[in-house]
Amino acid sequence: xxxxEEDPQALSIQEGENATMNCSYKTxxxxxxxxxxxxxRGLVHLILIRSNEREKHSGRLRVTLDTSKxxxxxxxxxxxxxxxxxYFCAPPNDKVIFGxxxxxxxIP
Amino acid sequence: xxxxxxxxxxxxxxxxxxxxxxxKPISGHNSLFWYRQTMMRGLELLIYFNNNVxxxxxxxxxxxxSAKMPNASFSTxxxxxxxxxxxxxxxxxxxxxxxxxxxxxxxxxxPGTRLLVL
Numbered sequence: 001x002x003x004x005e006e007d008p009q010a011l012s013i014q015e016g017e018n019a020t021m022n023c024s025y026k027t028x029x030x031x032x033x034x035x036x037x038x039x040x041r042g043l044v045h046l047i048l049i050r051s052n053e054r055e056k057h058s059g060r061l062r063v064t065l066d067t068s069k070x071x072x073x074x075x076x077x078x079x080x081x082x083x084x085x086x087y088f089c090a091p092p093n094d095k096v097i098f099g100x101x102x103x104x105x106x107i108p
Numbered sequence: 109x110x111x112x113x114x115x116x117x118x119x120x121x122x123x124x125x126x127x128x129x130x131x132k133p134i135s136g137h138n139s140l141f142w143y144r145q146t147m148m149r150g151l152e153l154l155i156y157f158n159n160n161v162x163x164x165x166x167x168x169x170x171x172x173x174s175a176k177m178p179n180a181s182f183s184t185x186x187x188x189x190x191x192x193x194x195x196x197x198x199x200x201x202x203x204x205x206x207x208x209x210x211x212x213x214x215x216x217x218x219p220g221t222r223l224l225v226l
Contacts, residue, residue, distance in 0.1 A: 033214065035215075040197070040220070040222075041219060041220065042112075042199050042201070042217025042218055042219055042220055043151075043199075043201070043215070043217045044217070045214045045215065045216070048214065088151070097153055098150070098151045099150075100150050101150070101151075
């Protein structure tokens, strides 16, 4: 089983700025998912990108996938204070396993 | 749908006591996962079930932990006896295991049970 490794571990930005988080994984994948966790709450699924996709959008979220580098990135545009949360990537597995996540703080 | 339901939401107990956490997955989902989250260790998968059968319990820390899924709509995680180091937030998640593995399951998490063992 593999887990994704998010980078950076912590990120602090001003409201309105863009936030970029990266994820690296070890083995080949069919798809990759990103989740968000608000403080004290369970994880919420954000987006799934398949291995034959290079980029995917959902609202203010943009996810890229580079299977040759075994990496993915999550971009949040025009960040809001409500985006403050931890973000996890999850490469596919028999079970979804989460790395340490990126803790994002958006300062109003 | 009400989503994944966990109870209790908070539990404070004394060392040595038995603790039982409960989970009701989303109706129709056939996989259920128990996670533990602490600041030190992050989010750890403890055990997961598929069609009520435990598939992988390698994450269960020790014999004090046990999990059951007597039917498709209910699961328990029991700690006996509890210890202060068991203090954590315990999450239950469920998913629909599709035959097309390429889709991978999207997990839906419950609100968690915050456990404090004194």
